[in-house]
Amino acid sequence: MPATDSSSRPGRPREASVDQRLHAAVLELLRTGGPGAVTVDRVAATSGVAKTSIYRRHANRSELLTAVLSTAIGLPDVPEEDEVRDKIRASLEQTWRQMGVVLGPGGLAAIVGDSDPEFTGLFRAALQPYVDTLVQLIRADVDAGLLRAGLDAEGVVSLMVGAYLGELVRRGEVAPAWLDRTLELLWVLMAPC
Secondary structure, eight states, X not given: OOOOOGGGOOSSOOOHHHHHHHHHHHHHHHHHHOGGGOOHXXXXXXHTOOHHHHHHHOSXXXXXXXXXXXXXXXXXXXXXXXXXXXXXXXXXXXXXXXXXIIIHHHHHHHHHHXXXXXXXXXXXXXXXHHHHHHHHHHHHHHHTTSSOTTOOHHHHHHHXXXXXXXXXXXXXXXXXXXXXXXXXXXXXXXXXX
């Protein structure tokens, strides 16, 4: 049976405040306890929204997580007119935000440990537009001669994401200045010869 779009279900008009409370509750539970903490019962208790209202909006936990992740992550917004380093920095900052702000410690632990493969897949799918945007930016700038010829865009993006995770493991947090330090370190490899 095909999945139904929860936004097209019949009934009373939706209250935006209910959706906002659900969204906030799912993210709070995810950040602190990982995806295992996100159950319909716990979302109802945390948000104060009745389970029946949740099920009117989302057929199941997976649909609820998908909706919240899609909304929280959104789509990348990278300025087209900036210098190459500024564009890469903006895209990298947005990607790192998804890991630190959207996932938080609980969600990151689940991704790194792959403790909930379904959730890992949902998050990777939601994050993919950011990764794709960063890879495309790097490839376009390589083609334009603004970055080193032959630069492995996929490899650079993996190093950038790994820099966030590595710093988190080492220090327990990622300071805002780490983004610029990472970009500075990688720029030596990326700059045109």
